[in-house]
Amino acid sequence: MMMVVVLVVVVVVMVVMMVVVVVVVVVVVVVVVVVVVMVVVVVGAERTTIYGTDGGGGGGGGGGGGGGGDGGGDDGGGGGGGDGGGGGGGGDDDDDDDDDDDDDDDDDDDDDDDDDDDDDDNDLMLLLLLLMMMMMMMMMMMMMMMMMMMMARQDKKNITAQHILNSLALVRPNVPYNSLSVSIPRAWNKGFKLLRKPVEYGVYDMIRHRKFGWSNNPERYRVFTTRLKRQDIDGLNTAIYNITGVGIFPIYTWISVNFDADILIQTVPAHLRQSEPKIQNEPAMQPVTIEYLAA
Secondary structure (H helix, E strand, O other): OHHHHHHHHHHHHHHHHHHHHHHHHHHHHHHHHHHHHHHHHHHHHHHOOOOOOOOOOOOOOOOOOOOOOOOOOOOOOOOOOOOOOOOOOOOHHHHHHHHHHHHHHHHHHHHHHHHHHHHHHHHHHHHHHHHHHHHHHHHHHHHHHHHHHHHHHHHHHHHHHHHHHHHHHHHOOOOOEOOOOOOOEEEEOOEEEEOOOOOOOOOOOOOEEOOOEEOOOOOOOOOOOOOOEOOOHHHHHHHHHHHHOOOOOOOOHHHHHHHOOEEEEOOOOHHHOOOOOOOOOOOOOOOEEEEOOOO
């Protein structure tokens, strides 16, 4: 029963890990998209800033003064001519200074944009590296889980054979030919049925199954019956391994265990055992529950 619990826990942990991986990937993708959008918006805003136009040059100087009036008589002297107004000029120097300032500002902006692009590229690279590391760690953890499940399945088969050996020793410790049989479900046509598969080691016995009742009712289901020799330990181990492993459950082993975890094995009733040799001091025969018999 503990192995079933362990397998269920392992499967749940793997499902949770897969969900966590999916959530992490989605979060990372969203963060990357947000960062890229922000970078595009900020860089575009900086590059489309509208600067003012340069001022025009100063106005021209005023016109010259008018001529003097006609003098009275012959000696009329000429009046003094007015100096032309100065002014004008300027303007050009201010325009040059403004152009220089604008060029300096543009250079600074370009430098800032380059720095921002470099920072954004570095952030994206760090995010990608982090994502790759997380994916590698998840893959390694999943591989470790699969290896643990395979090891647990192999241990379960070995424990099954040992359980049957111990049960035989407890039920009939002094009988060379036991009177036990097992009923094993098998995944067949997408459903579970009980199949008859004769093995070299057995005579017909009666079994009580925890779900189906007595096995001598052919209308309800068919029975896989066998007998086992306690004297032939190697043959017993081989038979149990074939029954519990490749021979009966090539693929659906742990599913079958979850479907039908324990099987109650009972000795043959007395009226069917009359022909068997009597053994002195034979212990009382009690039903034995063997867990993971169908593993």
